[in-house]
Amino acid sequence: xxxxxxxxxxxxxxxxxxxxxxxxxxxxxxxxxxxxxxxxxxxxxxxxxxxxxxxxxxxxxxxxxxxxxxxxxxxxxxxxxxxxxxxxxxxxxxxxxxxxxxxxxxxxxxxxxxxxxxxxxxxxxx
Amino acid sequence: xxxxxxxxxxxxxxxxxxxxxxxxxxxxxxxxxxxxxxxxxxxxxxxxxxxxxxxxxxxxxxxxxxxxxxxxxxxxxxxxxxxxxxxxxxxxxxxxxxxxxxxxxxxxxxxxxxxxxxxxxxxxxxxxxxxxxxxxxxxxxxxxxxxxxxxxxxxxxxxxxxxxxxxxxxxxxxxxxxxxxxxxxxxxxxxxxxxxxxxxxxxxxxxxxxxxxxxxxxxxxxxxxxxxxxxxxxxxxxxxxxxxxxxxxxxxxxxxxxxxxxxxxxxxxxxxxxxxxxxxxxxxxxxxxxxxxxxxxxxxxxxxxxxxxxxxxxxxxxxxxxxxxxxxxxxxxxxxxxxxxxxxxxxxxxxxxxxxxxxxxxxxxxxxxxxxxxxxxxxxxxxxxxxxxxxxxxxxxx
Numbered sequence: 293x294x295x296x297x298x299x300x301x302x303x304x305x306x307x308x309x310x311x312x313x314x315x316x317x318x319x320x321x322x323x324x325x326x327x328x329x330x331x332x333x334x335x336x337x338x339x340x341x342x343x344x345x346x347x348x349x350x351x352x353x354x355x356x357x358x359x360x361x362x363x364x365x366x367x368x369x370x371x372x373x374x375x376x377x378x379x380x381x382x383x384x385x386x387x388x389x390x391x392x393x394x395x396x397x398x399x400x401x402x403x404x405x406x407x408x409x410x411x412x413x414x415x416x417x418x
Numbered sequence: 419x420x421x422x423x424x425x426x427x428x429x430x431x432x433x434x435x436x437x438x439x440x441x442x443x444x445x446x447x448x449x450x451x452x453x454x455x456x457x458x459x460x461x462x463x464x465x466x467x468x469x470x471x472x473x474x475x476x477x478x479x480x481x482x483x484x485x486x487x488x489x490x491x492x493x494x495x496x497x498x499x500x501x502x503x504x505x506x507x508x509x510x511x512x513x514x515x516x517x518x519x520x521x522x523x524x525x526x527x528x529x530x531x532x533x534x535x536x537x538x539x540x541x542x543x544x545x546x547x548x549x550x551x552x553x554x555x556x557x558x559x560x561x562x563x564x565x566x567x568x569x570x571x572x573x574x575x576x577x578x579x580x581x582x583x584x585x586x587x588x589x590x591x592x593x594x595x596x597x598x599x600x601x602x603x604x605x606x607x608x609x610x611x612x613x614x615x616x617x618x619x620x621x622x623x624x625x626x627x628x629x630x631x632x633x634x635x636x637x638x639x640x641x642x643x644x645x646x647x648x649x650x651x652x653x654x655x656x657x658x659x660x661x662x663x664x665x666x667x668x669x670x671x672x673x674x675x676x677x678x679x680x681x682x683x684x685x686x687x688x689x690x691x692x693x694x695x696x697x698x699x700x701x702x703x704x705x706x707x708x709x710x711x712x713x714x715x716x717x718x719x720x721x722x723x724x725x726x727x728x729x730x731x732x733x734x735x736x737x738x739x740x741x742x743x744x745x746x747x748x749x750x751x752x753x754x755x756x757x758x759x760x761x762x763x764x765x766x767x768x769x770x771x772x773x774x775x776x777x778x779x780x781x782x783x784x785x786x787x788x789x790x791x792x793x794x795x796x797x798x799x800x801x802x803x804x805x806x807x808x809x810x811x812x813x814x815x816x
Contacts, residue, residue: 294573382575383525386585405572 295337295379295406296386301370302399308341322394330378330389341374370400377406420449422657423466428609430470432576438520439566445469448511451476456608465492497811508646515630519625522591523574529593530565532601537562550616588631592640592696595623599644603651617648620713628683635690638683645680646703649673660811661804665712677707695730698723717746719801734766743777750782769803774809788814802813 309315330336345364352359364372376393380386383403390401424445431441448469462468520533532683533551536542542550548558568574577589578659622639631637647731653667662668686702702723709715709768724740737760744754757776766772793813 296573365427380573383523383573384575384579386573387525388583 293379293381293382294386295377295408296383296390297404297406298376298378298386298390298401298403299372300393300394301402302373302376302401303342304371306371306373319394327376329347329392330359330376333389335378335385337377337379337390339374339376342372343371345371345406361373363412365413373399379388397408420469421454421541423469423540425514425517426466427469428538428541430510431473431477431515432520433510434474434511435481436576438517438538438569438576439563440477440480441473444473444480447476448473449578454705465487468760511630512578514626516576518591518627519579519587520569520574520576522587522594523569524587524590525572525574526568527561528567528597530561531590532597533558534565535594535623536598536619539602539623541620543781546615581605588634588636591632592720593621593637595620595627595644595706596638596696598623599647604648614651617644617651620644621648633690634695634729635687635692636696638687638690639694639700642687643696643703645676645683646700646707649676649680649707655804659804661808662704663808669711680704681707692728693725698727698730715746717743721747734760734763735769735771738769738772738775742779745779745782750779754779754783769801770796770799770805773799774805781816790816 293411309319327336327339330339348362348364350363350365374389376397378386378389380389383405386403390396390403393401397399427445427448428438428441431444431479432438435441435444451472452465452469452586456462499787518535518539521538522531526534536547536550537544544559544562545555547562548555553560574632578584585744598616599620602613602618602620621644624637624644649672650664650667650671653669653671656662675706680700681704685797687697688701699729702720705720705723706714721740721743724736726742727736728740738757739754741756741760743753744756754776757772757779760766761772761776773792773796775788777796780786780792790813793809797809800806801809
């Protein structure tokens with residue numbers, strides 16, 4: 293099994309609907325259906341939208357000094373707006389699930405395999 | 419000598435060790451071992467079984483040496499415990515299909531799919547592939563390494579796609595085979611020998627796919643299209659290396675056996691009643707091969723077939739070809755109307771064939787100045803050398 297992170301990219305001009313509106317309820321229902329099916333199939337690990345890029349703080353540590361910048365790390369046309377973490381047998385299965393996300397229809401979904409990091413204690417002895 | 423077994427061997431070993439790159443290196447090692455052993459110790463009863471069995475051991479040796487792949491070794495060793503007849507290793511049909519579906523996975527860069535298929539499925543060397551695509555060998559090596567790394571890192575599975583994915587994935591495979599062929603066919607001028615090799619490889623691939631997937635009409639359609647097109651190979655170039663247009667080709671130099679096979683395949687494919695773009699293109703090629711002389715060509719049928727092709731692939735190229743067929747059946751003016759309506763397409767304006775087709779129609783209409791301008795526009799786009807020579811000749815012949 294491989295863990296895949298779906299990075300959800302939207303258009304910068306995309307306005308999310310306000311809570312209480314019909315559009316908001318529709319969005320909730322669509323996302324609920326997509327992630328519900330993933331949970332049902334046992335592939336979903338986590339899924340969440342992110343606050344807008346303007347709310348981001350980018351950090352780096354150089355020579356022991358922590359540097360902070362307001363905003364996202366890279367200026368790109370699309371906005372990284374959320375993520376979904378799944379565990380699938382292979383890329384084909386991950387791609388099939390990614391295509392069911394509402395974000396795939398309005399924006400883009402980048403499918404990135406997650407590196408399996410083995411903690412030292414878990415390594416086989418010898 | 420080993421190329422006939424390459425596909426099966428790489429497929430079988432990849433299935434067993436779960437890594438394409440490792441399998442390929444191991445098969446390469448096994449071929450080297452065969453070169454050293456067979457002449458001295460005699461030919462094995464099953465060369466393919468010998469190669470697969472030996473490559474498998476070589477792969478396991480490499481795994482043992484490579485500690486970073488510890489868990490994969492454990493897996494492969496467990497399988498190793500299963501009983502098997504010595505030297506009796508075979509590759510299943512599914513393994514061979516899994517290999518080509520992996521190499522043509524849509525998650526890979528399209529140029530890399532073509533290169534990887536030529537390397538892993540056909541067994542061409544990196545140097546040969548680099549020469550065929552006119553890129554430096556290190557560039558091609560890098561492209562192959564990157565593609566194989568992506569397969570491993572992204573978790574592209576080594577298997578035949580399920581029924582839901584099959585149509586799209588098969589289309590990607592057929593596209594790669596088609597591209598291998600056109601790369602060899604279109605630019606027959608430079609390095610004709612290597613280029614001919616690409617056409618041969620594409621036909622081998624299509625033939626093998628037709629054997630593996632006999633009930634897929636598009637696979638038969640593609641094989642038919644390649645055979646019918648390649649049957650004209652010898653007639654396409656004059657002794658001086660100039661391009662000879664279809665209408666001017668010596669039809670006696672067409673390969674009759676290939677045409678017969680291609681025509682039979684088109685008929686068999688169309689009987690499946692699941693038409694597709696390759697079957698339609700093969701049917702068009704069959705219209706040409708079935709005409710005893712250029713004048714006997716059924717242009718009305720060809721125009722209809724191009725109309726059909728546009729339903730699958732609405733490309734300006736197909737529309738331009740339809741225009742030529744219409745011009746042949748209804749007169750140059752009718753064809754010119756179609757060409758002029760699509761001439762505004764920016765992609766097409768950079769395509770020499772559009773200007774050549776316009777030039778020929780204008781010529782037939784006696785509109786000399788406009789025809790010359792169209793020939794010059796085609797030459798300005800720097801088509802391959804044989805076409806350039808042909809255009810210069812056409813302008814002189816007026």
